[in-house]
Amino acid sequence: MELNAGTAGTGSLKTASERDEVAALESLQFTDEIRRLMSAPATDNASSFTALLELPAPQAVQLIHSPDSAKLIAAPPPAPNVDDFKGSFNFPFNSGLIERATRFSLFAGDGNINDNNKSNSPEPTSYNSSANLQKPVKSEPTETESYQPLVSDPTVENRSTKRKDREKVKGSTKKSKTGAKDSSDDAQKLPYVHVRARRGQATDSHSLAERARREKINARMKLLQELVPGCSKISGTALVLDEIINHVQSLQRQVEFLSMRLAAVNPRIDFNLDSVFTAESGSLMDSNFSGMVMPMMLPEVQLNGNRQQYPQQLHFDAFQQPVWGTEEVCNNYITPENSLLSYDSSGNSASLHSNQLKMEL
Amino acid sequence: MCPHTSLKQQFLKKWIMGLQRCSFSKKNMSILERKKTIKLSADIAMASARNGTTRWSRALISNASKDGSDNRLVQQILGPDSNTPAVATTTNKARTRRASVCKKIVKRSHQIRRRRRKCVAAAPVKAVTSSISKHLVRKRTQVLKTLIPGGEFMDEICLIEETLDYITSLRVQVDVMRSVASACFSQS
Numbered sequence: 001m002e003l004n005a006g007t008a009g010t011g012s013l014k015t016a017s018e019r020d021e022v023a024a025l026e027s028l029q030f031t032d033e034i035r036r037l038m039s040a041p042a043t044d045n046a047s048s049f050t051a052l053l054e055l056p057a058p059q060a061v062q063l064i065h066s067p068d069s070a071k072l073i074a075a076p077p078p079a080p081n082v083d084d085f086k087g088s089f090n091f092p093f094n095s096g097l098i099e100r101a102t103r104f105s106l107f108a109g110d111g112n113i114n115d116n117n118k119s120n121s122p123e124p125t126s127y128n129s130s131a132n133l134q135k136p137v138k139s140e141p142t143e144t145e146s147y148q149p150l151v152s153d154p155t156v157e158n159r160s161t162k163r164k165d166r167e168k169v170k171g172s173t174k175k176s177k178t179g180a181k182d183s184s185d186d187a188q189k190l191p192y193v194h195v196r197a198r199r200g201q202a203t204d205s206h207s208l209a210e211r212a213r214r215e216k217i218n219a220r221m222k223l224l225q226e227l228v229p230g231c232s233k234i235s236g237t238a239l240v241l242d243e244i245i246n247h248v249q250s251l252q253r254q255v256e257f258l259s260m261r262l263a264a265v266n267p268r269i270d271f272n273l274d275s276v277f278t279a280e281s282g283s284l285m286d287s288n289f290s291g292m293v294m295p296m297m298l299p300e301v302q303l304n305g306n307r308q309q310y311p312q313q314l315h316f317d318a319f320q321q322p323v324w325g326t327e328e329v330c331n332n333y334i335t336p337e338n339s340l341l342s343y344d345s346s347g348n349s350a351s352l353h354s355n356q357l358k359m360e361l
Numbered sequence: 362m363c364p365h366t367s368l369k370q371q372f373l374k375k376w377i378m379g380l381q382r383c384s385f386s387k388k389n390m391s392i393l394e395r396k397k398t399i400k401l402s403a404d405i406a407m408a409s410a411r412n413g414t415t416r417w418s419r420a421l422i423s424n425a426s427k428d429g430s431d432n433r434l435v436q437q438i439l440g441p442d443s444n445t446p447a448v449a450t451t452t453n454k455a456r457t458r459r460a461s462v463c464k465k466i467v468k469r470s471h472q473i474r475r476r477r478r479k480c481v482a483a484a485p486v487k488a489v490t491s492s493i494s495k496h497l498v499r500k501r502t503q504v505l506k507t508l509i510p511g512g513e514f515m516d517e518i519c520l521i522e523e524t525l526d527y528i529t530s531l532r533v534q535v536d537v538m539r540s541v542a543s544a545c546f547s548q549s
Contacts, residue, residue, distance in 0.1 A: 206471055213518070220521040227528060238494060241501035244524060248508050251531035256396075258538040259403060263395035265545045 368410060368533050375406035376537070401425065405435060407534050417523045418530075420511020461514060 201207070224244055225231040231243045379402035405425060408418035426435045505520060506512035509527055512520055 206474075210471075216518050217521065220518065220525070224521060224525055224528075227525060236494075238497040238501055241498065241505065244528075245501060245504050245508065248505070248524070248528060248531070251528065251535055252508070254535045255403065255531065255538065256400060258535065258542050259400035260392075260396045261542050262399050262538065262545065263392050265542070 368530075369537055371410045372403075372406050372533055373537050373541075375409055376403050379406055401435075403534055403538060407530050411526070411530070415523060415526050416515060416519065417510045417512070417527050424510060461516060464516060 201211075221237065221240060225234070225240055228244050228247045231240050234240050234243060380399070404421060408421040411418040413419055422435065426432050502517060502520065505524065506515070509515075509520065509523055512523065515523060
């Protein structure tokens with residue numbers, strides 16, 4: 001059938017491209033393992049697990065490492081699951097992916113893999129091909145990529161035709177694939193995710209997309225649960241959201257309350273500069289928390305000592321100069337911090353702060 | 362909290378700078394004005410510590426710079442290095458608003474289709490409970506959207522990510538403010 005011929009051709013094409021990508025990747029610790037796996041004959045009919053684990057798409061793994069998660073502290077990188085068109089192989093590179101990997105059972109299929117012309121039973125073809133053919137068209141809404149749907153469609157068809165034996169996998173298996181292309185090397189963009197239907201579930205494209213979206217949301221909700229104290233025991237999205245809402249509201253209220261408190265303390269807004277620092281130079285030495293305000297205070301003390309007529313409202317630019325200029329004198333004041341505080345030129349105020357906060361924390 | 366140390370330093374530095382800049386404008390302020398200024402400068406400092414990488418920070422800054430009274434404060438606080446993300450936020454908001462509207466239309470059509478299918482297929486009990494839970498979740502996401510600055514324009518996935526970041530930023534803010542406040546109080 002021309003379908004099989006086409007699949008054979010594209011299958012080999014895919015492995016070649018994947019081999020190139022493997023060679024290109026350095027950061028993977030699995031590179032050697034992958035190469036070993038790849039050296040296993042790709043076209044044999046062995047129903048072994050290792051034969052199925054051909055190259056998992058390294059771009060997706062690279063994307064997992066990519067700095068697209070730089071913006072969020074605690075959020076995992078929203079990388080799609082790594083896969084190739086042979087089997088599902090999730091690299092648990094961080095906790096978010098580890099969770100997902102444990103959830104998505106590893107695919108331990110049997111049957112033939114690759115470009116072999118196996119007779120396609122019509123049933124799995126219709127079962128999967130429609131779902132997966134539509135999947136590339138209806139990609140993840142947030143991921144826009146440099147994928148070429150033309151090339152990926154035949155690969156999808158290729159995969160779907162080989163699925164007949166994979167239905168025998170016990171339990172519900174979820175496979176997600178990345179349409180890996182050479183052009184998707186730019187680590188900023190994520191390729192779209194193929195999501196395979198579970199056993200006994202609807203396979204139309206809408207529910208597949210819904211399911212992928214829900215998986216994403218659930219992964220992030222797990223992170224939120226870990227962040228908010230007391231949420232990990234709660235099950236159920238509504239209750240967890242309740243807790244999160246309560247936490248955010250309480251934090252916002254605390255900010256309001258603290259700002260009111262600070263406003264009430266001192267009639268002036270730049271309370272930090274004069275009243276706090278000058279008066280507290282002694283008492284703050286012992287207390288823990290004050291580490292962060294102390295070194296700022298020390299130069300203040302010096303400053304106020306040196307210039308009595310110094311205006312109460314200091315302009316910050318002028319402030320910076322004299323402050324960091326009086327470093328040497330301040331070192332004598334507080335011995336415990338001597339080793340910790342590294343007074344440098346004015347450009348190093350950041351290191352100053354870091355030391356203070358390290359003392360505090 | 363070691364991982365937040367740099368964030369704390371950044372926040373503290375920006376906050377103090379902002380307060381100093383603000384203190385030039387008015388000599389005598391009522392307590393409420395002071396509180397407002399303190400809070401505003403703290404929020405702006407927190408948001409600018411993110412450097413425009415997250416949506417809530419951009420939304421917060423743009424919201425603050427919208428009204429006339431706070432605008433001057435914001436300009437003062439942000440100062441010469443103010444990369445006004447105002448333009449970016451408007452386009453971002455417009456884009457997300459349009460995206461959300463389109464998504465709503467698509468979602469509604471799906472729901473109608475699914476409801477039709479459900480009436481035929483699903484057991485009545487399951488449908489009722491699932492719809493109730495969905496309703497509850499939707500209610501709560503609405504509330505969360507009002508809490509997070511700029512949240513009304515985000516879809517669920519972004520909302521959860523922004524919530525994560527917002528919570529950590531709020532925690533840093535509360536910690537720093539609390540220690541400064543206790544330092545102030547321990548002297549008086």
